[in-house]
Each structure stands twice: as C-alpha cells, then as structure tokens.
Amino acid sequence: MTRDESGTVVGLPGAEPDAPRARAFGRAPSGSGEAEPTLAELVRIVRGGRWLVMGLAAVFVALGSAYLFLKAPIYEANVVVQVEDHATTVTRLDELSAALGEKPPSDAEMELMRSRTLLESVVDELGLDVEARPRTFPVVGAAVARLHEGPDLAAAPLGLDAYAWGGERIVVKRLQVSDDLLDEPLRVDVGVDGRLEVQGPRGPLARGRVGAPVEGHSDRTRVEMYVSDAVARPGTSFVVTKRRRSDVVDRLQRAVVVTERGKKTGILVAELEDRDPERVAAIVDALAQAYLRQNVERRSAEAAKTLAFLESQLPSLKGSLASAESAVNSYQQRKGTVDLSREAQAMLDRTVEVERQLSELQLQRSELSDRFTDQHPTMMALKEKEDRLRSQRAAINARMKDLPEKELDSTRLARDVKVANDMYMTVLNKVQELRVVKSGTVGTVRIVDHAVVPHEPTSPRPLPVLAVSLLLGLCAGVAAAFARDALEDVASDPDEIERATGVPVYATVPHSPRQVGLVRRRHRRGARAPLLAAADPGDLAIENIRSLRTSLHFALVDAPTNVVAISGPGPGLGKSFVAVNLAHVLAAAERRVLLVDGDLRRGRLHRAFGLSREPGVSELVGQAISAELAIRGTDYPRLDLLSTGHIPPNPADLLASDRFQRILADASRRYDVVLLDTPPILAVTDGLIEARLASVILLVLRAGHHPLREIALTVKRLAQNGIKVHGAVLNDVMARGKDAAYAGYYHYEYRSLKAD
Incomplete structure (x- = not known):
C-alpha cells in the first residue's frame, strides 16, 4: 500500500484488498462461505x-x-331486543305455567331470529327479491354518481344520456316474471312523459307508463311490473332484476349476524351490512318486528290450543250436568226428598272430591297426549295418581252398599249432580281465564333499540x-x-471487479454533487464551466483522482512510452470527466500534459475548455495543418488539448494510419504524459486501435452500471488484441458517511484550513 499527496490510501497494481467482502446477496467470494449481510449493507441497498x-x-x-x-360504501345498522324470562299477562295462572312453558335459551332465540320462515316474511314485506338500480357507465360511473349531491339530476357528460350520473331513482312496487327470466337483468328505458320500455336478454318485452301496470307476454316469457315512481332524463336506463326468493333468503341468512350482548343477559343484537343506508335500517327493523310478532303468536297459540280443547269439552260436561239434574228431579218426584245421614253426607263429599280429581286428571292426560307418549314420566305419574283415586272411589262405593237402598240411591244421584256441576264450572272458569290470557299475551320479547339510518359507512x-x-x-x-x-449482476464493489477480471482497481471516485452543479450551470447558461479540479480542488472526487495520479506514476515507471489510454466498455461512464480532471491534476504536479480526444465519432473534450472542435486530429492526420496549429493551449498551465477536429466518415481508417502513430510518438517525446481519451471498447473498433498505441491502459467503470460479464468481456476483447489492462477506475460511487466503506475502500474529507 502507498499514499498519494492527499494522504489517501490507494491500492497498488496487482495488490489484493486487505478485507475482501461480498455484496449483500448472491455474490460471495469464490471458495469461501457466503457472508451474512450487515445492517449497513441492508440500509445501503434500501x-x-x-x-x-x-x-x-x-x-x-x-x-x-x-x-x-x-x-361502494358499506353501511351497518343494528337492532337490540330483549328476551324476558316470563311473559307479562293480565293474570298469572299457576295451572297454565307448565302448559305455556319457560323462556328458551338465548342460542335458540338467535337461531329463531335467523330462521328461514322469519326471513321469508321480511323478504316478502320489503320486496327484497326485486333489485332496481340505475345503469351507470362501466367502472367509474357508479363512483361518479355517488359524488353527486342535491335533488337535481347530474348532467350527462359527452352526451352519454343512456347512463345515470347522479340523482336518478326508480321505485318498482311489483315485479313478476316467468322462470326463464329469474336472475336475468332487465333493462328499463325511461322515455318522455314517463313512458317505459322493458328490454330482456332477447329483445323488447313490454311497454307502459309510470304509475300503471306494465305487462308483456309471449310464448315462453311473462313480465308483470308496476313502477310507482321514476326520476331520470329521457333515455336513461335502469337495471331491474327479479331474484329467486330462496336465494335472497339464503344471502340474507348469511348476512344477518345475531349475537348476545353479555353472557346470559337475554339481550340480542341483530346486525346487517348493505350498500343502501335506508334499506339496511328498514331490513333490521322489519326483522325485529317479525321476530316480536312471531314470539307473540307462538305464545298465544299455546293458550289457544288449550282453550280449544277445553271448549270442546264444555258441551259434553254441560250435557252430563243436565242428565244428572234430570235424574235427581225424576227420583224426587217418585220417592220424595230423602235426608242423608252424616255418614252418607261424608261419603258423598268424599266421592265428589275423588270424581272431580279424576276428571281433572283425565283432562290433563287428554291435553298432554298430543305432546308425550304413554311412557313419558309425566304421563306415567298421572296414570299412577289416577289409579290411586280409582281405588279410593272403589272403597267408598263398597262402603256405600251398607247404606239403606233409598238413602243409597239418593246419595248416588246427589253425587252425580255435584260432580257434574263442579267439573262444568271448573272447565268454564278455565276457559274464561284462557280467553283473557290469549287476548292479553305480549310475548317474552321486546324491542329495546330500533334501527337508525346510518350516515357514515363502516367500510x-x-x-x-x-x-x-x-x-x-x-x-x-x-x-x-x-x-x-440479488438478481442484477452489476459491479459496485472493487473486490468483485478484481476477482472477476484480475484487473486491480487504482481508485474509486465518489459521486460529486459539486460536479453535478457545474454541469447544470453550463447547460443553463450555455457558458463554459470550470473543471471540478480547478473549481474545487479539495472535492473528494478530485482527491481520489490524485490517488489515481500516484498509481499512474508507478505504472509509467516501467512503461516504454508515456501514452496513457483511458477507455471503458460503453458510453456514459464519466470517462471524459476522469480524463480532463486527471490531466489537470497531472499538470498541477509540474508535468506537461497533452490531452488527446481520440473519439472521432462523438468526442466533446473541447467543450470542457471552451474551445472549438476544429482543428484537431482529423486535420492533423490528413496533413491539412501542422501540429503547432492543431494542438491548442488551455486556460490551465502545462495542459494542452488535441481535439477531434471535424467528424470524419472513416474514423477507424484515420486512427489505424501510420500518420496517427507518428503523431502520438512525437507527442510522447514533447510531453511528460499523453492522455488518450478513446471511444468505448465494446461499441466500436476505434478504441482497440488506439489502445494498441498506448503503454498504459486505464479502464473507467461506473459503479452500479456494468454487469460483471460486460467488464470481463471488455478485458477479454482487449486481451485478444494483445492489450493488457493495467488498472481500473471505479467512477461515480454513490456512498456517503458510514456507507462509504461498504466496498472495503474508505473515503475521508481532509480539507486545508483557510488562510486568515
């Protein structure tokens, strides 16, 4: 390792990095386990x-x-009902408590509230099997119609009068169709003066007016419709559908949610969601009313059933009483009145009581025989009690045989009259009580909270x-x-480039916001902007180009000439940026530098120095002018430029000529360093021709821009032509702060203090 003048650590040609690291995903070093990505690498990727x-x-x-x-917004409405323990009636009859029963469990009541029978009555009451809606423009029409507010109709854009755009409505009171039209959408067109035309899947079905029956019949189809109100522009269409009643009930049964508020409180909450806020409130209210009505009818039906049975027994009991009284009158007319002894009177009272109890037991058994079988415990208990009473009656009858004949007959006749009278009066009293119970039944259910029309949607x-x-x-x-x-195979890590190509990375040039500003200023003002190396010598990118200058110095030590070719795989790499700023820092180090724009197709180095394109290489190779005229000085000391000249039709032929080789050889003798900016290697053959004339080849790469295969192909293409790449420059590295070390190369700013 070595350092340049700025103190930046750089790698020597061929040197291995101290701490090679893989990228975050999918590209670990060969021969080593895949490294786990660090948090900093994950943040960098994001x-x-x-x-x-x-x-x-x-x-x-x-x-x-x-x-x-x-x-479409969804609205929710709910209704709260309470299931009470006992019914509140005008009288509380202990005899009827068993017959009328107790409150069912809450689970049973919740299932009853969602029963098909109950929901069918709601569907029929509200006409939920008929769907009617305006015909809106596909996809966005319904949303646009919902945005309309106010009583007036929305204007139809672009003359689309057949669609509804807000404010339209239709009320279908009755709709009957044949089976083949069930679940089939029918189009109802509204005309002038309330005229209606019903269109089916196969054409017109019926015509009529609003407020009058609309009927249509054919061999297979039948439509009967009554529209009570329709508000729409003439020509607007509505879609009306008759749904199968069973399907509507099934959907409603799945949609209604009944829960108990609290545990064993008897407070039931029925909830429903729908797109129409008024309709959803009406449905849950109708559901609660139907449930309340069903509960009252169920309880009054039990009392009515008992009442009907007792009323059916009244005629026979009344006839028995009349027969007994007639028998007593006949006996008294024949025999006269007989005074009973105390013993006979006691037996008479006891016999009457036993007969009354037997008659009541028989009535109960007759009533309960519709509910229970003879083996039911209740029926067996009544039978045992009845057998005991019969035994007592038989014992009394046996004792009555000891009475005198006249007294015995009188006792029997009196017993029959009294028993018949007591039974008739008992049943008559119960009939009156049950009539009061039936008329005063209020059920065990009451509505606590009615449904209100929701104003805010739930979803x-x-x-x-x-x-x-x-x-x-x-x-x-x-x-x-x-x-x-993970999927892209672009190069952004110098270690990867060195492993994939064997070419050492001389320098990593970070992205420079200052350079971006200079380029924008040049484009905005149309004037020449200074080089970054001159405008901001302390910029981090320029510091790393200085480290490239140091590495280039060592590379030129054993080189036969001082011609350095700066090339790259393709365009848009910042190759010209590296070339002009490297030329500047070389000239700043007291070296005479010639910058040659060898891209005779799209070269633009002259713009960086505010010079014209001509004269240049084309004129010099063509011997139109001398080297003294073609090579022009710049505003920067010791830095000269040989631009492209005019764009020739045959740039490859010019560059392959002996004349161009002699020009470079002459420049190599006159200058300390000759920088040759070549065209892209993979784009045209010009770059290969120029690279063969240089002693040191630098490959400029853009971080995160090239696939590794492209870089390897560039090195391979040069090697096939006998050209060795001495080093690479990784340009435009997007790294700031702690992320600057993601590739194993560290950049630090170390600016000089300003003079006082």
Missing part, C-alpha cells in the same frame, strides 16, 4: 433503491385511493386503507430493492 421504494409506495397509495373511489375507511396501502407499498419496494440487488 437507500440505493429509494426511488424504487418511493415509486412502489406511490403506486400502492394510488391503488388504495382508486379502491376508495370505486368501492371502506380511508385512513386505514391508505395506511395499509402505504405499508404494503413500502414493503413491496424494499422487497423489490433487495430482489433487484
């Missing part, structure tokens, strides 16, 4: 692809914005959507930056 990251982030944000614009939310879009864009950008770094 910074290098910052425009890619920002571009993808902007794309994703734009996509998110387009999604917000095109996506999409602009802030979360844009935040997620930005995050996805940044992630995609970072991933793309890493992928590009």
Whole structure:
C-alpha cells in the first residue's frame, strides 16, 4: 500500500484488498462461505433503491385511493331486543305455567331470529327479491354518481344520456316474471312523459307508463311490473332484476349476524351490512318486528290450543250436568226428598272430591297426549295418581252398599249432580281465564333499540386503507430493492471487479454533487464551466483522482512510452470527466500534459475548455495543418488539448494510419504524459486501435452500471488484441458517511484550513 499527496490510501497494481467482502446477496467470494449481510449493507441497498421504494409506495397509495373511489360504501345498522324470562299477562295462572312453558335459551332465540320462515316474511314485506338500480357507465360511473349531491339530476357528460350520473331513482312496487327470466337483468328505458320500455336478454318485452301496470307476454316469457315512481332524463336506463326468493333468503341468512350482548343477559343484537343506508335500517327493523310478532303468536297459540280443547269439552260436561239434574228431579218426584245421614253426607263429599280429581286428571292426560307418549314420566305419574283415586272411589262405593237402598240411591244421584256441576264450572272458569290470557299475551320479547339510518359507512375507511396501502407499498419496494440487488449482476464493489477480471482497481471516485452543479450551470447558461479540479480542488472526487495520479506514476515507471489510454466498455461512464480532471491534476504536479480526444465519432473534450472542435486530429492526420496549429493551449498551465477536429466518415481508417502513430510518438517525446481519451471498447473498433498505441491502459467503470460479464468481456476483447489492462477506475460511487466503506475502500474529507 502507498499514499498519494492527499494522504489517501490507494491500492497498488496487482495488490489484493486487505478485507475482501461480498455484496449483500448472491455474490460471495469464490471458495469461501457466503457472508451474512450487515445492517449497513441492508440500509445501503434500501437507500440505493429509494426511488424504487418511493415509486412502489406511490403506486400502492394510488391503488388504495382508486379502491376508495370505486368501492361502494358499506353501511351497518343494528337492532337490540330483549328476551324476558316470563311473559307479562293480565293474570298469572299457576295451572297454565307448565302448559305455556319457560323462556328458551338465548342460542335458540338467535337461531329463531335467523330462521328461514322469519326471513321469508321480511323478504316478502320489503320486496327484497326485486333489485332496481340505475345503469351507470362501466367502472367509474357508479363512483361518479355517488359524488353527486342535491335533488337535481347530474348532467350527462359527452352526451352519454343512456347512463345515470347522479340523482336518478326508480321505485318498482311489483315485479313478476316467468322462470326463464329469474336472475336475468332487465333493462328499463325511461322515455318522455314517463313512458317505459322493458328490454330482456332477447329483445323488447313490454311497454307502459309510470304509475300503471306494465305487462308483456309471449310464448315462453311473462313480465308483470308496476313502477310507482321514476326520476331520470329521457333515455336513461335502469337495471331491474327479479331474484329467486330462496336465494335472497339464503344471502340474507348469511348476512344477518345475531349475537348476545353479555353472557346470559337475554339481550340480542341483530346486525346487517348493505350498500343502501335506508334499506339496511328498514331490513333490521322489519326483522325485529317479525321476530316480536312471531314470539307473540307462538305464545298465544299455546293458550289457544288449550282453550280449544277445553271448549270442546264444555258441551259434553254441560250435557252430563243436565242428565244428572234430570235424574235427581225424576227420583224426587217418585220417592220424595230423602235426608242423608252424616255418614252418607261424608261419603258423598268424599266421592265428589275423588270424581272431580279424576276428571281433572283425565283432562290433563287428554291435553298432554298430543305432546308425550304413554311412557313419558309425566304421563306415567298421572296414570299412577289416577289409579290411586280409582281405588279410593272403589272403597267408598263398597262402603256405600251398607247404606239403606233409598238413602243409597239418593246419595248416588246427589253425587252425580255435584260432580257434574263442579267439573262444568271448573272447565268454564278455565276457559274464561284462557280467553283473557290469549287476548292479553305480549310475548317474552321486546324491542329495546330500533334501527337508525346510518350516515357514515363502516367500510371502506380511508385512513386505514391508505395506511395499509402505504405499508404494503413500502414493503413491496424494499422487497423489490433487495430482489433487484440479488438478481442484477452489476459491479459496485472493487473486490468483485478484481476477482472477476484480475484487473486491480487504482481508485474509486465518489459521486460529486459539486460536479453535478457545474454541469447544470453550463447547460443553463450555455457558458463554459470550470473543471471540478480547478473549481474545487479539495472535492473528494478530485482527491481520489490524485490517488489515481500516484498509481499512474508507478505504472509509467516501467512503461516504454508515456501514452496513457483511458477507455471503458460503453458510453456514459464519466470517462471524459476522469480524463480532463486527471490531466489537470497531472499538470498541477509540474508535468506537461497533452490531452488527446481520440473519439472521432462523438468526442466533446473541447467543450470542457471552451474551445472549438476544429482543428484537431482529423486535420492533423490528413496533413491539412501542422501540429503547432492543431494542438491548442488551455486556460490551465502545462495542459494542452488535441481535439477531434471535424467528424470524419472513416474514423477507424484515420486512427489505424501510420500518420496517427507518428503523431502520438512525437507527442510522447514533447510531453511528460499523453492522455488518450478513446471511444468505448465494446461499441466500436476505434478504441482497440488506439489502445494498441498506448503503454498504459486505464479502464473507467461506473459503479452500479456494468454487469460483471460486460467488464470481463471488455478485458477479454482487449486481451485478444494483445492489450493488457493495467488498472481500473471505479467512477461515480454513490456512498456517503458510514456507507462509504461498504466496498472495503474508505473515503475521508481532509480539507486545508483557510488562510486568515
């Protein structure tokens, strides 16, 4: 290693770097394990692809914005109902509590609220199986229509009157179609004075007016429609569809969400989302009302069933009472009135009680026989109780046989009358009670909160959507930056270049913002800008070109001539920038330098010094002028320029001539260093011709610009022509601060103090 005048450490030709390192991804040194990327390398990759990251982030944000614009807003409405423990009725009858039952579990009530039977009534009530919407322009029409506000109709742009642009509406009260038109969109065209024309998939179907039935029949199709209101420009179309009732119920069943607020609270919340805020509120309200109505009907139906059974028993009980009373009257007319003894009266009372209980048990068994089988525990318990009462009745009857005959007959007749009268009055009282219960049933459900029309959509939310879009864009950008770094085989590390080509890197020239400013000033003002080496000698790029001067000094020690060719694989590498500034720093070191513009096709070195293109190489080779006239001085001491001259039609022939070789040989004797700026090696053959005339070949490369295969091909092309590349210059290295050491080469600014 050695140092130049600025103190910058540079590598000698052929020297291996002290700490070779691989790039972050995919290009580890051969023969060694792949190095793990450091945090600094990862940051460098992201910074290098910052425009890619920002571009993808902007794309994703734009996509998110387009999604917000095109996506129809979704509104949510809910209704809260309470399922109570017991029904509130006018009377509380202990006898009916078992028959009317207790409150079902909340899970069962939630399933009932989402049942098909309940939802079918909602669909029929609101006509949800009929969909009617304005026909909008494809893709963006619906979004544009949503932006319209106010009662007036939006103007149709570009004469597109057939589409709706905001404010249009249609109300279809009834729509009946044949089976082949179910789920088929029908186009309804609105004409002048409310005229309507219904178009089907195969042509016109019906014609009519708003406010009157619209009917159309054919061999296979049938349409019956009633439109109560239509607001639109003449010529505007609407799309009306009759959906299958079962499909609408299924979609509604999947869309309705019923949950319990809290655990075992009996507070149920039914929620629904839809694009129309008014319709979604109407649907959940209708759902709650239908559920409340069903609950009341279910509970009143239980009381009605018991009432119907008891009413059916009243005629027979009344007939039995009449028969018993008639038998008593007949007996008294024949035998007269008989006074019963205390024992007979006691047996009569007991017999009446037993018969009454038996009759009630029989009524209960008859009522419960529709619900339970004979093996049910309730039915078996009633049967056992009935058997005990029959045994008691048989025992009483056996004791009554000991009574005198006249007293026995009178006791039996009195018993029949009393039993029949008690049973008839008991059933009649229960019938009256059940009638009160049926008329006063309010159910076990009440609506706590009705649905309100939502004003703000639940989705999409602009802030979360844009935040997620930005995050996805940044992630995609970072991933793309890493992928590009892993897949592209460009050279940005001197170690890679040296390993791939065997050519030592003499210097790494960092990117110079000051040079960018000088170029912009020249383009903006149209005037010559000074060289960077003259305008800012302490610039970091110039310091590294000075290190190149030192390396070039050692390379020229054993060289047969002092002609140095500066070349590169292709155009746009900064080759001319390196050539003119290297010439300046060589001249500043008390050396006479001749800068030759050997690019006879696109050479522009004369612009850097404010000179004209002619005269130059073309005129000198053609012997039109002498070397004293062709070689012109510059504003910088000890630095002369030989420009291209006029652009010849045959530059390769001129450069391959003996005359050009003698010109270079003469210049080599008159100057300390001759810098020959050649055309790109891979572009034209001119560069190879000129490189053969030089003793030292410098290859200018641009960091992050060349694939390694391109650099290797350039070195191979030169080697095939017997030309050895002595060193490379890695130009325009984008590195700042800590990132400057990413390639194993370090750049430090060390400016001189200003004079007092």
